[in-house]
Amino acid sequence: MITLFNIWHYLVIFMLLPVLVGGVFLALKDENSKYRVEIIVSFFLVFLFLSGIGIYAVDKNTKVAKLYRLENKRNLNTEKIMFSGVVRNEGNYEIGEVILEIKIENTTSNAANVDRGSYFVPSGFLYSFLGFGSKDDKPSRIEEKFTVAENLKPGETKDFIIYIDYPPHFQGFASSSAIYAH
Incomplete structure (x- = not known):
C-alpha cells in the first residue's frame, strides 16, 4: 500500500x-x-x-478521489469485460494510490423472480478448510481490485482501462464499483 x-x-x-x-x-x-x-x-x-x-x-x-464516466463493455472475442473511466483527485493533497473495486454479479433471464440473497458465493470454513463443495461450484459474484492511478496530484485526472475475465457460466452481468484513495 x-x-x-x-x-x-x-x-x-x-x-x-x-x-x-x-x-x-x-x-x-x-x-x-x-x-x-x-x-x-x-x-x-x-x-x-x-x-x-x-x-x-x-x-x-x-485524500478525495472521484470516479467519472465509468463504462463497461463486453468483448465477445476475448471473453473479457472492459471497464474504462476517469479518476480525479478532488482534494488539496497528493494521493499515493487510487484503488478501484469492481463487483460483478450473475444475472439470470428471470432476474425478477430471483432473490438477491440467493446468489451462491463459495466461502466460509466448510468450503475453505474441510473441502466441502466441489470444483463445479460456480460463484455468482466476483470481486476484484485494481490500482488505477498512482501519485495523483491535486486536481489531476487520469484515464484508465481494466479488463476482467467474463465467467463462462454467467448468463448476464450487473456491476458495481467503489473507489479508495491511499
Missing part, C-alpha cells in the same frame, strides 16, 4: 509524540518500579494506536 504523508499526518504524529516521551520519562524516573518495561511498552502501544487512528482520519479527510 502506497501512502503519501502530508503536513496533517506529521502534525498528528508530532502532537502524540509528547505522550510517548512523557510516559517513557516517567517510567524511567521512578526508581522503585519493577514494571518499568511494561509501562514503556504500554505507552508505545497507546502511541501506535492513536497514531494509526489519526493517520486513518487524516487520509479519509484529505
Whole structure:
C-alpha cells in the first residue's frame, strides 16, 4: 500500500509524540518500579494506536478521489469485460494510490423472480478448510481490485482501462464499483 504523508499526518504524529516521551520519562524516573518495561511498552502501544487512528482520519479527510464516466463493455472475442473511466483527485493533497473495486454479479433471464440473497458465493470454513463443495461450484459474484492511478496530484485526472475475465457460466452481468484513495 502506497501512502503519501502530508503536513496533517506529521502534525498528528508530532502532537502524540509528547505522550510517548512523557510516559517513557516517567517510567524511567521512578526508581522503585519493577514494571518499568511494561509501562514503556504500554505507552508505545497507546502511541501506535492513536497514531494509526489519526493517520486513518487524516487520509479519509484529505485524500478525495472521484470516479467519472465509468463504462463497461463486453468483448465477445476475448471473453473479457472492459471497464474504462476517469479518476480525479478532488482534494488539496497528493494521493499515493487510487484503488478501484469492481463487483460483478450473475444475472439470470428471470432476474425478477430471483432473490438477491440467493446468489451462491463459495466461502466460509466448510468450503475453505474441510473441502466441502466441489470444483463445479460456480460463484455468482466476483470481486476484484485494481490500482488505477498512482501519485495523483491535486486536481489531476487520469484515464484508465481494466479488463476482467467474463465467467463462462454467467448468463448476464450487473456491476458495481467503489473507489479508495491511499
